[in-house]
Amino acid sequence: MSTAPDSHFDLQDFVRRVLAEDLGKGGDITSKSTIASDARFSAAMNCREPITLAGLDIAAAFFRALDREVRIERPVNDGDSVPAGTVLMRLDGNARAMLAAERSALNTLQHLSGIATLTRRYADAIAGTGAVLLDTRKTIPGLRLLDKYAARMGGAENHRMRLDDGVLIKDNHVAVAGGVGEAVRAAQAAATGLEVQVEVDRLDQIEVALAAGADRLLLDNMPPATLREAVALVAGRVKCEASGGVNLDTIRAIAETGVDFISVGRITQSAPAVDIGLDYALQ
Template sequence: MRAATDLTGTGLEAAWVDELVERTLTEDLTGGAPLPRQSDVAVGYDVTSAATVPGDQFGTADLVARADGVVAGLPVAARVFTRLAPGATLTAPAADGDRVRRGDVLLTVRGPVRALLAAERSALNIASRASGIATATRAWVDAVAGTGAVVLDTRKTTPGLRPLEKYAVRCGGGSNKRMGLYDVAMVKDNHVAAAGSVAAAVALVRERAPRVTVQVECDTVAQVGEALDAGADFLLLDNMTTDQLREAVALVGDLDVDLEATGGLTLEVARAVADTGVDYLSVGALTHSSPILDLALDLRTG
């Protein structure tokens, strides 16, 4: 069985995860001061556990779903526990991307009770946030199933958490559009205003970043034609009606140009939008507005 802390296949870099774990724990335990590497960090930091839990007490804690959903972030949460209890034993009955039901045990940790309780909130915050995004994403993926359309995220992420949140989207069955401003050129209205025209903006990007995919934002079908004439690779169709989307799809025809619908999308209209023939639906709400998945830690001593 794969170790509960194994990040293989997640696309998350171990160094970034360890830094996230450290930041999260210091926020909760020290107010930002560095954690010691070797000591019982619960003593003097988690004042409640230090006062109420004997230092030699061991226990087993289950990370449990309190609601139905899709789980994500378990290996990261597991690393929170092992940071404070390096000798803890962990088993993961669930895996990231699994649909889970209320009452399911997702992760079990055995170790010093002080350390388990000191790690509890940090681990829950990470896994609950990631699982909430994965759960919301799966609802969108289910809504467009069979249409061929792919659900995308956006750059509307929590500062400092983008790799985790975009990973959670993948756990939910969605896809990542771009990680930042550096990997796709997105020509928007302000860029057009600065460059003078869509054609000028696209030409400048081609000149200075020839290997980068160029996407152009379009608010009207007329702008779609302008972007195609300029040689865009990818069109962002912003706040268009389904009729306008179908017109845009027809304009593109057999050209090797992808179409992405965005703006004002809801689950109720997702399938109708996907049925227009667009390649992608991008949904900023996946990362900026998804509620957490309710998770809890149940402790057994002894």
């Protein structure tokens, strides 16, 4: 399991931008006004609910950006599922720097671990069915690499990262192109070298899509009974992905229809931040 968000992710740039947003031009005025410049703090970061972790290295980078000498101990790793009360990180360093970095570190870790935690619930719900959980492009603008990294830490596989790394013909493409067959044939004729996936929402579109050369089907908003029919019609000729309206109450039944993949937008779009705190002890 990779613990790097993406080869294109610039950690230093991300940390710099987030800190600039929080510190403004004047820095942490409260800490400067109340704490001596050489004061030190030790701290323990812990979770206050059961969570799956994502973003520990990124959180640590905020503290290191403001205090190169900060000592950080990490007893757990991204991808771990831990109970409430688990210590995630121990820190010792300059008090002003640690307080200035605290919110940026916690915001990032709480958000990403929230995605990983919800994703793990979905992944656990379909365990043993053979279906693979996928994320989508429904991510916070500017945070896609991180959101999709968190989904991986929770047990999902990444679907398209960007519009240029996959051909996915949706209903609006079909409408403009004039039909499922027309859209698929046009995509194949474009010779992008990429797999051509097409969305179908009716059983009578399946043979049309396959005859036109579709490499994969997105079975959209079909109830389990219809999904079973669709899987039977495809008969293993291409991979099938179920999508649309999937939640924790329905995903197991969807997985048991025999689909190969299930994509769930809400794991990145609607995951609540988890409760993580940083408690200080003056040395």
